[in-house]
Amino acid sequence: MNPITYLEAGDVTGALYHSEQPGRAFIAGGTNLIDLMKEQVMRPHALVDINSLALAEITPSASGGLLLGATARNADTAYHPLVRDGYPLLRAAILAGASPQIRNMASNGGNLLQRTRCHYFYDIGTACNKRDPGSGCAAIGGLTRQHAILGASAHCIATHPSDMCVALAALEAVVHVESAAGARQIAFADFHRLPGEHPEQDTTLAPGELITQIELPPAERFAAHSAYLKFRDRASYAFALVSVAAMLDVGDDGVVRDARLALGSVAHKPWRVPLAEAALVGRPAGAETFAHAAELLLSGAQGQGENDFKITMARRAVIRALEQALEGTHDNSHEYAGKEPL
């Protein structure tokens, strides 16, 4: 790791003041940033520790939703009674990610800001437009098993690796940020961006802006029917090849009243298609409806060769996640429950 200096911010104002100087980075959990600093992928020269900011609370919001503090830990968030009872999808997604140790360290704000796990982004000996803008993309034509099948550009085919963010996209969370210029709110769909010509920009966060809270709108109507389904190369502690967050609001007549669908690890951001969700509404919940929605969600998907299988896998995962959501509240452990290891 390069020599760095360290500052501990006492409050949001102090953190914002310190962050105005170039080369400084906020640190909360540090699970991704410290790793990237060891690999020389990110090279801030000073860290501003925001763990002393009063941003670790999880509290009900005025509108009947929930406010997740930016420095609340992923584990504390997943196990919080208000998340467990009101947002089972979010709990399931968080617990499907990383390891217990990392979930104990990683912050909610940091989860949103984690970088891609593209091998070429991590390897400073290779070309990467995200790490070194203008240098090219070594992933295109390379090993692409984990890469994008949707929304990629000629400059970058990286995927966003978060599980939590897939659930937050489906829940239509709102990211609260502050900067010296004031506070603003960013709809989750607008928070992460597609690579386009600027893959070095993961998000629409401006330099110096600090995430303070993540707001979850009320979601009672979906609480009885949600599923987070994650497919990966081993049963636990691996990034997704494909993941799906599915929520259904189903009437007694079996007709879908409302639906949300988001795909993870297939694009530079959690992937939603309004048409796919609209295609579920007003239709009987069942195989035909689900297959149609899956087709629409994967519309335009294009593989890189080695990851072509992800298109079929994603389509099937969407259908299975919707079937699971129809049954009740599923977390990813249902994939393995009752199965004996070899």
Added chain:
Amino acid sequence: MDDHLTAAPRAAAITTYPINLRINGVPHRFEVEAWVTLLDLLRERAALTGSKKGCDQGQCGACTVLVGGKRINSCLTLAVMQNGKDITTVEGLADGAQLHPLQQAFIEHDAFQCGYCTPGQLCSAVGLMNEGQANSVAEVRELMSGNVCRCGAYPGIVAAVTEVMGMPERKDNPDRPYLPGTVPA
């Protein structure tokens, strides 16, 4: 005039930070550079080499320690960020010569071969029990998944942890009886 090729580089002032840590119940004070990870501090400055640097990337769990009773990867945090914290390493689990029940169970269930991952496995299992979220053998297995064992001692590890937690005995594969220390035919 200085020759820029041969002159000794101007020594850059290196800032150090005073930190106080309680490690295995004993107060310590260190002066550390900002880039020193908690793992490096424990191993190189506190001479506690039980915590292992397996991958140094948060992928193996061999560096697992407890901070305030919660398990973390000590390779993924800076020592300065832990100022004032209460840290337990594998060296702090036993009570004098009396092994921690998990340590005893690891021996009885043959829960290690080379032993390199064992300090991390033990600290992780203590953290798992503190967290209180594992209510079945499957959940123990899932919530121990942050600790990789290259020797494949997982059946013994699961048996040891579940025994100490008082869970009903359950072999991994009831059709294939497993005797610790043997290779099934």
